Amino acid sequence: MKALVDSTALPGHARVVARDDVWMEGDAVRQFARVAGEPGCVRAVAMPDLHAGRGIPIGAVFAFDGRVIPALIGGDAGCGVRVVATAAGRIAPDKLERRAREAMDDELLSGCDPGAVFEAAWTRGPRGLADLAGVPADLARLAEGEVDAGSGASGDPAPYRAGFESALGSVGGGNHFVEIARVSEVRDAAAAAELGLARDALVVVAHSGSRGLGSALARRWGEGALVGEAVSGYLADLAGACRFARTNRFLLGYRLLRALGVARASKLAGGFDVTHNDVVREEVNGVDAWVHRKGAAPARGQDATIVLGSRGAPSWVMRASDCADGLRSVAHGAGRRMGRTEAREKVKARYRRADLTRTDLGGRVICDDAQLLLEEHPDAYKPIEPVVESLIEAGMATAIAALTPVLTVKR
Numbered sequence: 001m002k003a004l005v006d007s008t009a010l011p012g013h014a015r016v017v018a019r020d021d022v023w024m025e026g027d028a029v030r031q032f033a034r035v036a037g038e039p040g041c042v043r044a045v046a047m048p049d050l051h052a053g054r055g056i057p058i059g060a061v062f063a064f065d066g067r068v069i070p071a072l073i074g075g076d077a078g079c080g081v082r083v084v085a086t087a088a089g090r091i092a093p094d095k096l097e098r099r100a101r102e103a104m105d106d107e108l109l110s111g112c113d114p115g116a117v118f119e120a121a122w123t124r125g126p127r128g129l130a131d132l133a134g135v136p137a138d139l140a141r142l143a144e145g146e147v148d149a150g151s152g153a154s155g156d157p158a159p160y161r162a163g164f165e166s167a168l169g170s171v172g173g174g175n176h177f178v179e180i181a182r183v184s185e186v187r188d189a190a191a192a193a194e195l196g197l198a199r200d201a202l203v204v205v206a207h208s209g210s211r212g213l214g215s216a217l218a219r220r221w222g223e224g225a226l227v228g229e230a231v232s233g234y235l236a237d238l239a240g241a242c243r244f245a246r247t248n249r250f251l252l253g254y255r256l257l258r259a260l261g262v263a264r265a266s267k268l269a270g271g272f273d274v275t276h277n278d279v280v281r282e283e284v285n286g287v288d289a290w291v292h293r294k295g296a297a298p299a300r301g302q303d304a305t306i307v308l309g310s311r312g313a314p315s316w317v318m319r320a321s322d323c324a325d326g327l328r329s330v331a332h333g334a335g336r337r338m339g340r341t342e343a344r345e346k347v348k349a350r351y352r353r354a355d356l357t358r359t360d361l362g363g364r365v366i367c368d369d370a371q372l373l374l375e376e377h378p379d380a381y382k383p384i385e386p387v388v389e390s391l392i393e394a395g396m397a398t399a400i401a402a403l404t405p406v407l408t409v410k411r
Contacts, residue, residue: 011036014044017326019390022048023337023382031057035072040064040225043284045327047296048390049307049335049382058295059335061327063284068231070221072292073277077217077238078245079176079209080275081297081306081332083317083403084253085183085196086203087267088260096180096407097364099259104366104409106258108139108169108251118165118244122157124148125243126250138263139254145265146250149273150243151280155236160216164244167211169251173369175333175376176208177311177410178252180260181403184314191319191400195304196269202260203403205315206252207308209277210245217241231290235279242275249273256409272304276332284327291327299323299330299397307388308333311408312359312378316388318397326396334384343380344371350379363405372410 009029010016014036018024028050035056036044043063050059056072109117111134120128129135130143171178181203186192197203210217221234250273257263274297282291297305299320307330309315315333322328338346347356356373357365367373391397 009033011044013042014046016046016050017390017394017396018048019386019393022386022390025051028052028057031055032060035060035062040067042289043327045329047329047331048387049295049331049333051336056294059331060294061296061329062292062294063289063327064292065287065289067225067227068234068279068290069225069292070218070234071223072294073238073279074294075215075218076209076277077214078242078275079277080245080249080273081308082206082246082249082253082271082273083306084204084257084271085269086201086257086260086262087269088202088262089200091260093364096259097366100180100256100366100407100409103255103259104411106255108254109135114163114165115161117168118161119157121165121168121244121247122160122240123154123243125150125246129247142254142263142265143250148243149246150239152235152239154240154243155233157240159220160213160240162216164211164213164216168248169255170211170248171252171409171411172208172211173372177408178204178206178208178256179311179408180256180406181205181315182406183401184404185402187399187401188319194270195317195400196271197317197401198269201269202406204253204256205403206249208245208248208252210241211248213241213244238279242278245275246273274298274305282328293329295332296329297332298328299326300328304400305330305397307331307384307391309384310334310378310381311363311365311376311405312361313381313384314402314404316384316402317400318388318391319400321395321397323394323396326394330391330397331387334381334387336380337382338380340375343377344374347374347377347379359405361404363408365408365410367410369411376410
């Protein structure tokens with residue numbers, strides 16, 4: 001299907017990255033053009049997974065001169081993906097599903113002081129868990145190896161002390177998930193080896209954000225553009241939310257590492273974490289600008305990144321090409337081609353309930369929410385291959401390895 005993009009309707013500093021075989025939703029392109037036309041926007045890039053959001057498109061990057069716009073990040077601040085490569089091989093599907101259910105139900109931090117948990121996650125990210133009293137020993141040992149990837153100090157946590165720590169280690173709704181996948185294809189053997197991605201090995205992938213904390217951040221900072229000192233205040237709070245989100249993904253990953261029986265450093269082969277919803281100061285057109293990623297993965301230097309498929313399609317680990325024309329970013333996933341209401345209606349008519357917990361690739365799905373099973377069905381998403389190839393052809397990244405879902409948890 002041809003991409004429905006009228007380039008004449010876009011500002012000169014905006015571009016849509018998509019091959020002709022990637023369908024682009026008209027409403028999403030219009031949202032993208034509107035934001036790109038806002039005062040101060042100096043460059044905008046829509047990724048091939050672009051789709052419409054609540055007034056703000058998802059799957060886009062916007063660079064602004066001298067201003068930060070919290071609404072572009074929205075309530076899912078810090079959302080991103082954690083990838084953990086393991087040395088584990090095959091495991092019986094029934095056994096894996098049972099152990100994953102048990103691991104997802106564990107109260108990981110029940111022995112810790114809730115206030116101390118929040119403070120640690122907000123100020124130090126996953127590494128903060130290593131020094132908390134009451135943290136399970138194997139979890140603390142893994143946390144010791146974490147490096148704080150924050151771009152600045154977190155703000156005052158006091159306005160956000162509302163029990164958000166109870167959500168740590170939970171997936172959340174929407175398109176978030178945690179899964180065990182298999183390395184099904186390797187295109188760049190050297191890069192895959194650097195990341196510990198061996199053919200047929202199992203990998204844990206956790207896609208989630210800061211849960212309700214992100215919504216609290218959005219409510220506090222409102223819809224308008226920020227300039228001057230207000231920018232520093234918002235970015236400090238955003239840094240705390242991003243650290244909290246990384247802690248959440250760390251705990252989600254730990255749950256499924258336990259299910260695989262590899263929750264210790266000696267059994268792990270590598271990994272990385274990328275944030276999809278963030279604001280970072282970066283060089284654009286030769287000057288510093290505030291780069292807003294809204295559902296887009298950073299692709300700086302030659303860093304590893306990942307473009308997510310669906311529970312019925314592989315995700316692709318990629319190597320960044322540091323492409324300035326692409327705002328050093330890539331798509332964060334395949335992108336929706338159906339809204340949630342449409343997906344519920346069409347998927348329910350096409351499939352039996354029993355079919356929704358199995359995929360054409362042989363994967364299993366754990367999901368207790370009947371509506372979410374329908375909304376997040378693979379049919380609701382664009383094919384992943386044209387999205388990935390669009391990025392490659394645009395010189396934004398190169399493919400390293402494909403990860404095919406074995407067990408996906410959405411609850």
